[in-house]
Amino acid sequence: MASEENFMRAPAPSPKRTIYTEAMEIFHRAADLIGLDKRVRLELEEPDYEHIFYVTTKLKDRLVPLAPEEAKAFSDLSVTQVRNPDGLERLADGKIILNGRALLGSDVNIRRGHLRLPDGGVYQLVPGESQRFKAYRVQHNQARGPYKGGIRYHREVSLDLFKALAAEMTWKTAISEVPFGGGKGGIQIDPRQYGREELENITLRFMYKLKSMIGPNIDIPAPDVGTNGEIMALMLREYSDGERERHNLRGIVTGKDVRIGGSEGRVKATGQGVAYCIEDYYADRGESVKGKTFVLQGFGNVGSHGAAILANMGARLLAVNDADGSIYNGDGIDVHALMAYVSDPKNLKRSVAGFPGAQKIEKKDLWEIQADMLIPAALGGEITADVAERLKVKLVAEGANGPTTPEADRVLQKRGIDLIPDIIANAGGVTVSYYEWIQNKRMERWSESEVDQRLEKAMKRNYRIIRDISRNQPRKTDMHDSRGYCISKTVDPRCAAMILALKRIEAHYMLEGFSQ
Ligand code: NAD
Numbered sequence: 001m002a003s004e005e006n007f008m009r010a011p012a013p014s015p016k017r018t019i020y021t022e023a024m025e026i027f028h029r030a031a032d033l034i035g036l037d038k039r040v041r042l043e044l045e046e047p048d049y050e051h052i053f054y055v056t057t058k059l060k061d062r063l064v065p066l067a068p069e070e071a072k073a074f075s076d077l078s079v080t081q082v083r084n085p086d087g088l089e090r091l092a093d094g095k096i097i098l099n100g101r102a103l104l105g106s107d108v109n110i111r112r113g114h115l116r117l118p119d120g121g122v123y124q125l126v127p128g129e130s131q132r133f134k135a136y137r138v139q140h141n142q143a144r145g146p147y148k149g150g151i152r153y154h155r156e157v158s159l160d161l162f163k164a165l166a167a168e169m170t171w172k173t174a175i176s177e178v179p180f181g182g183g184k185g186g187i188q189i190d191p192r193q194y195g196r197e198e199l200e201n202i203t204l205r206f207m208y209k210l211k212s213m214i215g216p217n218i219d220i221p222a223p224d225v226g227t228n229g230e231i232m233a234l235m236l237r238e239y240s241d242g243e244r245e246r247h248n249l250r251g252i253v254t255g256k257d258v259r260i261g262g263s264e265g266r267v268k269a270t271g272q273g274v275a276y277c278i279e280d281y282y283a284d285r286g287e288s289v290k291g292k293t294f295v296l297q298g299f300g301n302v303g304s305h306g307a308a309i310l311a312n313m314g315a316r317l318l319a320v321n322d323a324d325g326s327i328y329n330g331d332g333i334d335v336h337a338l339m340a341y342v343s344d345p346k347n348l349k350r351s352v353a354g355f356p357g358a359q360k361i362e363k364k365d366l367w368e369i370q371a372d373m374l375i376p377a378a379l380g381g382e383i384t385a386d387v388a389e390r391l392k393v394k395l396v397a398e399g400a401n402g403p404t405t406p407e408a409d410r411v412l413q414k415r416g417i418d419l420i421p422d423i424i425a426n427a428g429g430v431t432v433s434y435y436e437w438i439q440n441k442r443m444e445r446w447s448e449s450e451v452d453q454r455l456e457k458a459m460k461r462n463y464r465i466i467r468d469i470s471r472n473q474p475r476k477t478d479m480h481d482s483r484g485y486c487i488s489k490t491v492d493p494r495c496a497a498m499i500l501a502l503k504r505i506e507a508h509y510m511l512e513g514f515s516q
Helices: 004-009 019-034 038-045 068-074 159-175 196-213 229-240 246-252 266-284 301-312 335-343 385-390 406-414 428-442 448-471 493-512
Strands: 049-058 062-065 088-090 096-098 114-116 122-126 130-141 147-154 182-188 219-223 293-297 316-322 325-328 359-361 373-376 395-397 418-420
Touching (some): 019 159, 038 493, 147 428, 159 493, 219 428
Parallel strands (some): 147 219, 373 395
16 A cells, blocks of 8 residues: 555656757746746647648659669669650659659660669669658647648657647747747658659648648648748648638648749748848847858758848858758858759759858858857757857857757857847748738738838837847837836846747736636
8 A cells, every 4th residue: 555655755757858848948937937827837838739640652663873882783784765854853862763654665674673874873773662651730829829830841850849849839929929829740751852743742641631630710831841832832732622612721821832822022031030130139239230240050941041131131141051061151152142053953952062152161160150140040959058169159040940959048148149039030931921821811912012011020029029028128119019028137038038928828818718
């Protein structure tokens, strides 16, 4: 029989540290500071729903290149003439997808499952098999509106990661004052290992399964790492095809091409929001972006557009790192030329590596480049305590979600390096996603300048409130009102951003009450 003593002695299990618990540290700190209502806290501590499901597809036949050593065994294998070169789809890892009747003909020379192409290489013919992928959608909170958040296609995703990213969306939508909650999801897949049609089929099947969990007024996906407007178009089609009111369903996803209901300015919006925050950071100090230097990690949607806008404002990009390499030019990298280089179809990896206007460097050296700012715009957890110790910048503006670990945060503070936290810095994307959603609902189309103006005002207004909370400087100006948010003491900017989010979410629960 269990005695009272046994109960008293049982040590409290220490919670396992995960990406989610790490991401929630700042939530708990801010919740303690503002004395967040206990029930609201419980509502926000864990997601509303965590969906895990599976997507299957039949892959196409593909040709896998042999290493030169292995190819020697086939030295006398004659060349197979390619009848339909358009049917060969070369992937970033050198494999070739066989689309349609690419190799059909009388002169296909296959020996022990191998053939030689006119490029001289020997390839193993691997018949397409069926494959299963793990998929996720986490719906974190909807107190303020429908769940909202991106779809990520990446090899390293997990429920734990999506929980953290979905919670981030709950904070971000509250900070941006858009009437949404937070969600996130995607597929565990390296999209660069699959052909266009394969990805299309995987996406359609993904949406086929996701359909029962989402809706234009329930949960609204958008692009994130590894997805884009083309993927959103497929998701829209699968969701709305055959529906009687299909045109009323355009708001099921945002980040669409403008020709099918996307918003002007959405593609660049996240990078633009980062740039607006940086502009306001310097304006507050009586300085300008012009002449400032920056180092960038990630040259995808957020990184490339953010860099282009900062370059247009007169800043100079010194170095970039992406998944495949790092480059540096002390005189400044031509951002527009780099964008053209990365999007050239011949650049199969879509990487900055090999860009002729810069020299190659090692990733570890990137962190030690002297510059005014660092903009992480790739994956989470990249700025560790060790990296933070080595940085030679004065400002970190977080384009990526969760790029800085909690330990690194403390190092940045100790070293006096300023921070524009992710949940405000990269909120431009979800803000313009909201504009897209309104335009879809109203069947309207706003001009790019209208979107830009609204976005600039929204970003700067909310960033100023966060700065005021951080400095404990309650005030009302023409642009913003921070009086209801300051907490009678100064806090670091990340905590200030979380305080703004929590106060806005708490207001919903307090005024509307809890549905039973
Ligand atoms: P993307 O897929 O367009 O680009 C990702 C970039 O990161 C690529 O350049 C890739 O090479 C690089 N990268 C990937 N792995 C890397 C690694 N291990 N080391 C260095 N670089 C690596 O993605 P994106 O949409 O630009 O998103 C980038 C970040 O911004 C993510 O954290 C995402 O969650 C966040 N974000 C995106 C949006 C949006 O609207 N797209 C909005 C808010 C936040």
